[in-house]
Amino acid sequence: MLPAPANLATLSSALFDPLGIGRDAFHYWLDTIERSVLYLDVMRERGNQYLEHMEQTKPNVLGFDAEVLMDGRDLPRPVNYELMRILPPAGVEIDPDGRPFVVVDPRAGHGPGIGGFKPDSELGVALRAGHPCYFIGFLPFPVPGQTVEDVVDAEIAFLREVIARHPDTAERPMVVGNCQAGWQIMMAAALEPDCFGPILIAGAPLSYWAGERGGAPMRYTGGLLGGSWMTALAGDLGAGLFDGAWLVQNFEKLNPANTLWTKQYRLFANIDSEAQRYLQFERWWGGHVVLGAEEIQYIVDNLFIGNRLSTSQLSTRDGRRIDLRNIRSPIVVFCSQGDDITPPPQALGWVRDLYADVDDIQANEQTIVYCVHDSTGHLGIFVSGSVSRKEHAEFTANMDYIDVLPPGLYETTVIETAARDEDAVHIDGDYLLEFVPRELGDLDEIVRPSEEDDRRFATVARVSDINLGVYQMLVQPWLQALMTPSAARWIRRMHPIRLGYKLFSDRNPLMVPVPVMAEWVKADRHATNADNPWRVLEGIVSHQIAQSLDAYRELRDQASERLFLGIYGQPWLQTMVGLGAGNEPLRRRPGIEPDHRRFVENRKTELCSRIDKGSYHEAVMRSLIYVLGGAPATDERNFQRLKATRAEVEPSIDLAAFKALVRDQFFILKLDRQAALDALPTLLEGQSNAQIDEHLAHIEHVLDASGPLSEHSRERLSVIKAAFDQARPPASARTEARRPS
CATH class of the missing domain: 3.40.50.1820 (Alpha/Beta hydrolase fold, catalytic domain)
Known part of the structure; x- marks a missing residue:
């Protein structure tokens, strides 16, 4: 974010006031000294918090009992x-x-x-x-x-x-x-x-x-490291344990501006109000755990790279x-x-x-x-x-x-409901899910999707298997024989991230005077004004540092991407690992395999045999799905209306059966729409006029939840009404039914 014009104006005007700028310089100097002491004290608390957290048998930052x-x-x-x-x-x-x-x-x-x-x-x-x-x-x-x-x-x-x-x-x-x-x-x-x-x-x-060019830099890491042999090495150095601090470090490297500067400067600049939020987050972020070497190897080989x-x-x-x-x-x-x-x-x-x-x-x-x-x-x-x-x-x-x-x-969007107060009874909360x-x-x-990139990542997977095999044959047996649990613990403790917490804790003798000095500062704090020109200049310098680190990140990520694409895009390397032209597909596509296609056809045959099987439950649900299928979107109001009336109209159907009913009727309409609509009178056989009227009223009640129907949906509703009318008993049958026995 660029410095505010008002702050720049304050800095410019201060340059023409020598006495004022001298006074502001003293106030800024004093404030900076005090902020530095308070910042060191927060770092000390962070280190103590880390050590206390790590010594617990079951450390946790869960905010609930x-x-x-x-x-x-x-x-x-x-x-x-x-x-x-x-x-x-x-x-x-x-x-x-x-x-x-x-x-x-x-x-x-x-x-x-x-x-x-x-x-x-x-x-x-x-x-x-x-x-x-x-x-x-x-x-x-x-x-x-x-x-x-x-x-x-x-x-x-x-x-x-x-x-x-x-x-x-x-x-x-x-x-x-x-x-x-x-x-x-x-x-x-x-x-x-x-x-x-x-x-x-x-x-x-x-x-x-997956990922698009110019983004997702982490997906190139496995290839640039030569595969998962580095994971195996880290696990062996940990005597069968993989230090999670390495994963956290990888996350932090994605945004060096935030890791190296912005996060710490935000605390320093707002030390009087930011300390508790910072310590709360660091309690979780710094609570590094370990994974089993076999676990992380499985994850990297089968998921990240494979x-x-x-x-x-x-x-x-x-x-x-x-x-x-x-x-x-x-x-x-x-x-x-x-x-x-x-x-x-x-x-x-x-x-x-x-x-x-x-x-x-x-x-x-x-x-x-x-x-x-x-x-x-x-x-x-x-x-x-x-x-x-x-x-x-x-x-x-x-x-x-x-x-x-x-x-x-489906894609879902969350929209505010302020403009839809008339529907509030059908909406949970202040938003509408569509x-x-x-x-x-x-x-x-x-x-x-990119076929060229898929070929590159498939090449990485083959290269990784080769390098891992060489490591496991030539290096791993020796390293596993040499490493001890004590040596592994020492290596974990010396990790740069872990060490940073300990160096600023009370276990470092140099930190002994910090809490005393912090108490003095808190007892007589001299915070400078936000419009102090030197404080404004500090913000400008901070902004420039963050921008420089962002520029470094962009250059680094671009260079990594070019290097990855260049190395693993080489036809000779792809051929060497067995991915030359004419080989099997780069990745398995289960959706187009013959056995899956047979499953789909069998499923269609099964559902087609049930088109005219069922009762008024199937008829009502089929009708609703057919009419709503003419709308470009649906939202929670349809379901809220349906849920509110289900207990009255269909008390024998619980939610699980209701869900199965929705799915089956959707499939049947998808497979043969005309046959599904023609079967509606059959499904309604035995229903009286009053019952059919009640079913139609129920359908319209649900459809009204989303507001006026589109022209297409109204046409579909008229088709449903016509099908329900066909199911009405003939006039002679109705007369016969009214005649006393």
């Missing part, structure tokens, strides 16, 4: 995860029969608890909505020998426990996975789809090769295939254009990897909803108060609506 229900270390294959029940804060009422809400904490090097870090976090939103809430967290050290598969199986066991605790709740838990936890719960849902209700993945990478999750190439040790098409729950993907760790192409590219078109998504009975935020950063996706009060609040309030959306691909059907072509505008 919780009780442990299951300890993953007690499972048949133990892991360092645990299931906790969130205790509602005072004044918050929980509906024990409501749909459970489960947040899975991301484990990517930093400390545990970010999923419930703030009152406005995802957990806070769900608690205020009255949902029973649970949290799946982790401990700082893995159980020896635990694997990614063990963690996934543990999460499935935890969800079964949650379901068992709510026997009267028909709906399965809504599960939220942030960042790394997102792909973890997607793997779990692919293996055990019956344990999951709607799934929300926020800032979660699932397609690791990109095998989004193409169904992963299998468990007991032969279960991890195919994301097995997920039967609606999937909500929340990402942001401002996220440089998980940009939208990496969050959404898996849809294009798995499916040939939207018909393929629908044949697999999947509902995929995506929301792309304009600007928030990676952490802001799941900890920002403004995001939680808007997007997360709407996702939570409308999970039942999302749960019954017909299969397909869903627009999309095609894969619309998604391609975000994902920006």
Whole structure:
């Protein structure tokens, strides 16, 4: 941000006042000295906080009281995860029969608890909505020998426990996975789809090769390092443990201006008001944990470099295939254009990897909803108060609506409802969630697929396998024999990030006078005015430093991209690793394989045989879907009306059966629309005139929720009315029915 013109004017006018500028210089000098002392004291508190946090057996920054229900270390294959029940804060009422809400904490090097870090976090939103809430967290050290598969199986066991605790709740838990936890719960849902209700993945990478030129610099890291052998080296230096500080350091390198200057200068410039916010964040960001060497190797080889999750190439040790098409729950993907760790192409590219078109998504009975935020950063996706009060609040309030959306691909937008007060009774909160059907072509505008880049990343995967094999044969046995746990602990403690915390703590004798000096300063603080010309000049210099670091970042990222594209775009290298012209496709596309096509055809045949099977339930739902299919978008008001009247009109159908009804009727209309409409009178056989009138009134009542119908939708409604009229009993039959017996 450029310096404000008013500040520049203040600086210019000060130059013509020698006495004033001298006085301002003294005040600025005194303020700077005091701010420096207070800044050092905050750094000291940060270091002490870090050491205290790391010495805890179960460090956590969870902002809610919780009780442990299951300890993953007690499972048949133990892991360092645990299931906790969130205790509602005072004044918050929980509906024990409501749909459970489960947040899975991301484990990517930093400390545990970010999923419930703030009152406005995802957990806070769900608690205020009255949902029973649970949290799946982790401990700082893995159980020896635990694997990614063990963690996934543990999460499935935890969800079964949650379901068992709510026997009267028909709906399965809504599960939220942030960042790394997102792909973890997607793997779990692919293996055990019956344990999951709607799934929300926020800032979660699932397609690791995806990204557009000029962005997503992290996707080039594996290739520039020669593959995953560096990961194996780090694990061996840790005596079987991988220091999460390396992952945090990689995140910080993405934005050197913020890491090296802006974050610290913001604290220094606003030391009287910024200290608590800074320390609160650093308590989580600096709580580095470790991962098992086997875990991180699996992640890097199969996900980051291999990109095998989004193409169904992963299998468990007991032969279960991890195919994301097995997920039967609606999937909500929340990402942001401002996220440089998980940009939208990496969050959404898996849809294009798995499916040939939207018909393929629908044949697999999947509902995929995506929301792309304009600007928030990676952490802001799941900890920002403004995001939680808007997007997360709407996702939570409308999970039942999302749960019954017909299969397909949708983009959702959150709009304010101030101009729609007449519909407020049908809207939860201050915003309206609207869903627009999309095609894969619309998604391609975000994902920006590139066959040339795919070939480069496939080359990286082959090179990585070769380099890893050489390392494992020539270096790893010697290093594993030499490294001891004590040496590994010493190496972790000397990591630059960890060392920085310790050097500014009370364990450093040079910091002894700092708290005393800070108390003196606080007792007689001499803060200068914001319009002090020297303070204005300081801000200008700070701005220039940040801009210089941003320029360095852009040059570095551009050079890295050019180097990557140049090396792995060489035809001779691609040929050397077996990717020459005429070989198999670069990546598996499950959606176009013959066995999948046979599945789709069998599914169509099965549904076609049920076109004229059913009752008035099927007729009403088929009619609603047909008319709404003529609208360009749908929103929560339709569902709120339908939910409000369902208990009166269709009391025998619970939400699970209602969801199945919606899906089946959607498919039937998709397969053979005319036959589906012609079958409506058959489905209504035996209904009286009064009952048919009641069904039509119910349909119109639901359709009115979104305001006036379009011309196309009105035409479709007239077709439905005509079909219902055909089902009315003949006049003679009605007379006969009225005649006393």
